[in-house]
Amino acid sequence: MRAGRHTVEVHRPDKVLFPAGEGGTEEYTKGDLVDYHRAVAPFMLPHLRGRPLMLERHPDGVDGPRFMQKNTPEHYPEWIDRVEVGKEGGTVCHTVCDDSATLVYLADQAALTLHRWLSRTGRLDRPDRMVFDLDPAQDDFEAVRAAARLLAGLLDELKLPSAPMTTGSRGLHVVVPLDGRQDFDDVREFARAVADVLAAAHPDR
Template sequence: MTSIETVRVGRRTLDVHRPDKVLFPASGSGKEYTKSGLVAYYRAVAPFMLPHLRGRPLMLERHPDGIDGPQFMQKNTPDHYPDWIERVEVPKEGGTVVHPVCANTATLVYLADQACLTFHRWLSKADRTDLIARPDRLVFDLDPADGGDFASVRQAARLLGELLDELELPSGLMTTGSRGLHLVVPLVRRHDFDGVREFAADVADTLAHAHPDALTTEVRKKDRGDRLYLDVQRNAYAQTAVAPFAVRAEPGAPVAAPISWRQLDDPRLDAQRWTIADAAEQGRANPWAGLMNHGRSLGPARRLLRSRRG
């Protein structure tokens, strides 16, 4: 008989099926976590995570048998999902897709019960059809080169942050829970994805030109050598980025965690510094402190970048 754990979430009572199902087996790099532990984690971080999810189409990374079993990525919302889970229908080539949207803690718990380990979010909101193609986030993805270490990621983040400061664009850092860091810039919803990606590419090119031995914008791996790739490809319509506080499908259940610029100097910092055991503490520290609520236009930054490049 399948075991069920009943949890009360706000006004809703939800069933967690097979709560003792091990999703993250114990290993040399981490302890064991069950589905019940995943549900408890997402309930704990909901106050910090939901502001980064509301209104955004999601892609769900599901692992029904845990991280050692098969996975699949889910965009369409199944018909059997309860009607109180928000949905949004967005255009795609040749038709539309009905994505789930996570607006409340009950939805987080329901999706965790569906063995959704990782939430990947759009960089734009779908609350207005005329603005779906206008992102309010710009993301630089910094992963170490093959064989590289996290020190190269730290260096790239510092250099990129300094350049963005010169361009008067506030930015936030986030460990990805996987290999590297994301550097996130809040935007006003004025520019389309093509314009945002073009600007991000210009910033990356400027930085790579200034530090050619350490950084590159070469798309082909064989042309990068041991240089860190400044990846701006997520800045496109219907592309996603891992959400803040999302759990990654790695041993030990590491978490994508927002960090402060001061924490970049912490000797303990790496991409998997926080796990579901302690990420809520990082959330309570509020390292972004309202940063994402104040988007910037790219117009002034473009002019400053042109002036800098001569």
């Protein structure tokens, strides 16, 4: 199929990735995922462009085995952007999703979750987002919502804009945009200080 400036071949579009569930939930195929990604590309790409990705792939659907893919395989088309990142003892060549064709290609690879970096390719060591990851100790989403509201209140006091984002699991992310001047160590230290202040203010929660 045509996606932007490129043609992407979709293999086995009828392959079920999300089986029908109890209670009448529908099944969804790889073709459905491709169609969905094409539809949401204008809204999704601004959150992905220029960011290295770690891909969570489910070749046999959500009920089958999964694996995390950091390195971009050599067989990926040359028009897919990549960035080489240093690691201990070598490098990793991460995929970067900058256009709708790459989004469709990753759907064809059954990459169901696209974990994006908090920094961009031009300044890998300078995050432009800070994320507070809130997960319930037990299956209690109301506790997560309450924590998100308290955190948002503290961030408002600090004059830092923030927005909640669902995680696809049981929790919430509270995302704070940054100007990219601090490195990861500074941002992590600040985030920990905010969390400590919040926890100290509400020791019973």
